[in-house]
Amino acid sequence: MIIWINGGFGAGKTTLAEELHRRLPDAVVYDPEDVGIMLWKWIQPNGDFQHLPSWRELVVATALSLRRHHADTLIVPMSLIRAPYRTEILGGLADADEDVLHVFLEADAGVLRKRLDARVTHPGGDWERTAREAGMTGIDEMVAAAARQPDGTLMLRSDRDSPAELADQVLSALSQIHRDGKTQQAKSLDSG
Secondary structure: OEEEEEEOOOOOHHHHHHHHHHHOOOOEEOOOHHHHHHHHHHOOOOOOHHHOHHHHHHHHHHHHHHHHHHOOOEEEEOOOOOHHHHHHHHHHHHHOOOOEEEEEEEOOHHHHHHHHHHOOOOOOOHHHHHHHHHHHHOHHHHHHHHHHOOOOOEEEEOOOOOHHHHHHHHHHHHHHHHHHHHHHHHHHHHHO
């Protein structure tokens, strides 16, 4: 199973991933941002690496390889706000017969701004300043993206529920998926 944690900057994706990993210690936490950083070692950074077709292709290929060779469960905290990119990446995983639980963390714009303001851990650092500024300018887009998530997305409120409560909800959804999958498998065996 791949648990893709989507949502805006400051929505709590990394925190939820850490809580899930604490409860699922055999899972691998895969941050596709590392793929972007790797690409920028070879090509000139120019804006958001999500615009690079190579990034999107490598994100899927890396997730598939990690899932198949290293972990039954992959936890992926990564914003996919642009619908075509989300469709390309999550569709690529589904086309490879991977089960994906797509989670979207919603939060009010004011909460996201406060979280981003509090995020600076290395004052003066270019990377963090750039990431924070990008996050601040895209807050309204991220809040609006909640209404554009595909059917089957597990929508959670990270501004109302604690990380532990969010993890409980994700694990409950996983249990339901596994129960439904076993039911479908049993039905197909009965009909065959």
